[in-house]
Amino acid sequence: MIRDILKPTLIIVAVAFICVMALSQVQKLTAPEIAKRALEKQQQSLDLVLPGFDIGPARTAPVDGRDFTWWEGEKREDGEARKGYAFIVRGAGYGGDIESMVGVDEKGVILGLSIIQQAETPGLGDRCVEVAHRETLFDHIRGGIPNGDLPNEPLTPWFQNQFKGVDAGARISIARRGDWNPEMRESLLALNAVSALTGASITTEAVVRSVERGMALLVKARAAAAGKGAEAKQ
Amino acid sequence: MRYWKELVKGIWSRNPQLVIGLGFCPTLAVSTSLSNALWMTLAVIFVLVGSNLIISSVRKIVPGHLRIPIFITIIASFVTVVDLLLEAYQPEVYRSLGIFIPLIVVNCIILGRAEEFAQKNGVFPSVLDGIGMGIGFGLTLAVLAAIREVLGANRLFGYPLVQGMEPAAVMIMAPGAFFTLAFMLWAMNAINARKKGK
Numbered sequence: 001m002i003r004d005i006l007k008p009t010l011i012i013v014a015v016a017f018i019c020v021m022a023l024s025q026v027q028k029l030t031a032p033e034i035a036k037r038a039l040e041k042q043q044q045s046l047d048l049v050l051p052g053f054d055i056g057p058a059r060t061a062p063v064d065g066r067d068f069t070w071w072e073g074e075k076r077e078d079g080e081a082r083k084g085y086a087f088i089v090r091g092a093g094y095g096g097d098i099e100s101m102v103g104v105d106e107k108g109v110i111l112g113l114s115i116i117q118q119a120e121t122p123g124l125g126d127r128c129v130e131v132a133h134r135e136t137l138f139d140h141i142r143g144g145i146p147n148g149d150l151p152n153e154p155l156t157p158w159f160q161n162q163f164k165g166v167d168a169g170a171r172i173s174i175a176r177r178g179d180w181n182p183e184m185r186e187s188l189l190a191l192n193a194v195s196a197l198t199g200a201s202i203t204t205e206a207v208v209r210s211v212e213r214g215m216a217l218l219v220k221a222r223a224a225a226a227g228k229g230a231e232a233k234q
Numbered sequence: 235m236r237y238w239k240e241l242v243k244g245i246w247s248r249n250p251q252l253v254i255g256l257g258f259c260p261t262l263a264v265s266t267s268l269s270n271a272l273w274m275t276l277a278v279i280f281v282l283v284g285s286n287l288i289i290s291s292v293r294k295i296v297p298g299h300l301r302i303p304i305f306i307t308i309i310a311s312f313v314t315v316v317d318l319l320l321e322a323y324q325p326e327v328y329r330s331l332g333i334f335i336p337l338i339v340v341n342c343i344i345l346g347r348a349e350e351f352a353q354k355n356g357v358f359p360s361v362l363d364g365i366g367m368g369i370g371f372g373l374t375l376a377v378l379a380a381i382r383e384v385l386g387a388n389r390l391f392g393y394p395l396v397q398g399m400e401p402a403a404v405m406i407m408a409p410g411a412f413f414t415l416a417f418m419l420w421a422m423n424a425i426n427a428r429k430k431g432k
Contacts, residue, residue, distance in 0.1 A: 008300050015304050019311040026315050030322035037325050095333060119332035123266020123387070123406045126330055130392075137393035178400075198403055 041116060042101075046071060049103030049112035050084045061225040068221040073103075084111055087218050091210030094202045095119040098128070100160075102211055104218070108169030113160045113211070118203075125203035128159045159204075162194050168215035172208045174201070240362040244370035250343045251374045251415075252422040257343040261375055262411040264334050268391055271379035273327045275372030277316045277335060282344050282371075283364035284312040289352040290360035296353075305348045306339070313338045343371055374418070381414050382406060 046055050053073030060069045070087040086103045099117040104110055120126040162180040166172055166189065173193040177184060180195045188195060196204040250256050264274045288308050289296075296304050317335050320328040328335070338344065347367055352360040380390065386405030388395050404410050 008297060011295075011297065011300060012303060015307050019307050023311055023314055026318055030318045033322035034318070037322070041325075118329070121263075121266075123270075123382075126332065129329065136397055137390050137395055140393050199407055 045101040045114040045116055046073075046086055046103075048114045049086050049101050050075075051112060053084045053103075055086070059225065061221040061228070063217050063220045063224060068217050070218055070221060082106070085218055085222075087214050088116070089210040089214030091206035091213075093118060093120050093206040094125050094200065095121060098203065098206050098210070100207060100210065102163075102168065102214055104168050104215065108167055108215055108219075110163045110166045110168050110211070113163035113207075115157070115160055115207070120200065120203050125197065125200040127197050127200065128203055128207065129157050130159070131157050159194075159197060159207075162188065163211070165189050166194060167192055168211050169219075172212060174204055174208060237359060237362055240359045241366040244363070244366035244368070245373060246370070248367075249370045249374060249422070250346075250367055251371065252419055254343075254346070256346050257341055257371060258415070260334060260337065260341055261371075261378060262408065262415065264331065265375055265379040265382055265411055265414075266406055267383045267387070267389070268376060268379045270330060271375045272372070273320075273324070273331060274334065275368065275375060277320070277331075278338060278341065278343070278371055279365065279368030280316055281309065281312040281338055281341075282347060282368045283361055284315075285309045285344055285348055286352040286360040286364035287357060289348045290355060290357045293353045301349075301353060302345075305345060305353075309344050309348070310339045343367060378411070378414055378418065382410055386410055 050071070050073040053075045055071050055073040058069050058071055060067050062068070068087070070085055073084040073086065075082050075084065083106050084103055085105075086101060088099060088101050090097045090099050092098075096119045097117070098115060098120065100113055100115045102110060103112045115129050118126060118128060120128060158180045162185070165185070170192055173191055174196050175188060175191065175193040176198075177188070177195040178198060180188075184195065194204070194208060244250060246253075248254060251258060251261050260274060260278075264270050285305070285308055289305055292304075313336060316338070317328075320331070320335060347363060351363045355363070382405050383389050384395060385402050386407075388399050388401035402410075405414070
């Protein structure tokens with residue numbers, strides 16, 4: 001009787017033990033690489049959303065009972081010092097939270113947006129990080145675009161690219177124009193709108209609304225930090 | 235010759251999705267683009283070969299009534315290894331496949347092969363079975379993904395095919411996957427029925 005319980009228990013424990021030992025080794029092996037990638041990604045995102053800015057260390061201030069983290073950057077342009085702010089926002093997408101980093105100038109106009117983490121449906125929502133190729137597969141096989149009259153744009157994901165110039169302080173509307181391309185920029189910016197991902201309105205909505213919320217939090221956080229600074233001076 | 239049979243049976247005569255009818259969930263979900271399909275195939279082959287290898291080598295010491303929890307523990311370990319390796323060395327792929335990598339644990343092809351084959355056969359045939367079944371899974375997935383990506387997104391491997399053509403978005407969505415898979419099942423059955431008739 002006791003053998004009937006003890007033996008299977010021991011076998012299961014042994015199997016679990018061996019598996020866990022093996023996995024902990026793999027984890028030890030990959031953990032530094034994963035941490036490095038995360039840090040690299042953060043730095044890349046910062047450089048992407050605040051291009052050309054000198055970015056200071058992360059700052060934190062409590063807003064509505066929670067800590068809000070942001071980065072401040074400075075850049076000299078036309079002899080003037082210009083400030084930029086970057087922060088991370090989260091919005092509930094179709095497959096968990098979508099985390100993006102947003103860079104804005106002093107007026108709240110978006111300088112850049114980069115999606116750091118998402119688990120949206122492949123082929124639909126996850127196209128929010130898709131890079132737009134203008135080159136067709138045949139062009140690629142033949143070696144580049146034939147007449148080369150297309151501008152040499154850097155390959156950035158179009159969904160994120162279109163946020164540049166949008167006012168994060170105002171309400172951002174969502175237009176249904178299909179895949180964004182640089183020719184659409186003017187007409188969309190006039191509406192303070194972005195073009196939705198086809199078949200993934202929840203993803204689009206999540207990113208857009210999280211940007212608006214994040215912007216409101218940034219304003220509050222900066223006010224709180226400024227208030228604290230003033231208190232400290234007194 | 236016997237071994238050769240174990241290797242090739244997964245590709246046509248015992249194709250995991252089209253003949254056995256297993257693994258539809260990842261097949262429907264990941265077949266939105268060809269590159270996703272190929273990475274998914276690699277991950278599944280790794281897990282399938284690894285779990286078949288370990289399970290066939292411990293098959294004599296695993297008590298019958300304990301086999302399911304033990305097999306699942308072994309499979310889950312291999313899936314975690316794939317998950318960590320992809321996150322560390324292929325972050326782009328990891329990001330685009332997302333939740334479907336951890337979900338390989340519940341891919342019925344893998345537990346199905348452990349139950350049906352690895353626990354009854356030796357190490358070498360089990361490994362061959364894993365490779366063959368993995369390739370069969372991958373071929374079905376790749377054909378489905380190629381059809382869906384071309385028709386539904388006007389792309390292949392992420393590159394646009396015909397400039398300015400509006401793709402049929404329904405193909406990239408779930409109904410497109412079901413329709414295409416149904417046509418593939420029909421084609422497979424029709425060909426096999428005709429073969430048998432001769």
